[in-house]
Amino acid sequence: MRVIASSIRKGNIIERDDGQLYVVLTAESFHPGKGTPTTQIDMRRISDGVKVSERYKTTEQVERAFVEDREYSYLYEDADGFTFMNTENYDQVTVPNSVVGDQAVYLQEGMHVMLSVFNGVAVAIQLPPRVVLEVTETEPAMKGQTASSSYKPAKLSNGQRTMVPPHITAGTRVVVMTEDGSYVERAKD
Secondary structure, three states: OEEEHHHOOOOOEEEOOOOOEEEEEEEEEEOOOOOOOEEEEEEEEOOOOOEEEEEEEOOOEEEEOOOEEEEEEEEEEEOOEEEEEEOOOOOEEEEOHHHHHHHHHHOOOOOEEEEEEEOOEEEEEEOOOEEEEEEEEEOOOOOOOOOOOOOEEEEEOOOOEEEEOOOOOOOOEEEEEOOOOOEEEEOOO
């Protein structure tokens, strides 16, 4: 299926002219004041993991590979990779570390994710946009700090670091974006 380059998103699978499949790592559109708008796509070849960068005109056609997106539930991680279970027929599939990549830190037991399956092999993973994590360490709030403009560093229960508002203390559960690890809000539970 051919689509315009500007509609390509992270996690999509595209087929290039060389007949190889690539998973999109980042897709960024640039609209300069003068000149042609372009879309910069960073991708990884599925067959051997080689990373490639390509720049397309925004209206250029790109071949999007037909992959089946299915919902899976995350079970556990072991030496072989990450194991997921199909929520419909309870089949289990192991996804290698190279496919999950740096998103692994946000995986939580029982989390529902979308796996892109091509010819029976999982080639890409899409996490929920937000996860709830607990703040394990943060500095105490300083008197006189305004909540609107200042943020302080905090360590989360998955080991990641993020910036949180001054009123957040250790032990508070917060909502974090899985795409960039940024703080969204205090968890409502």
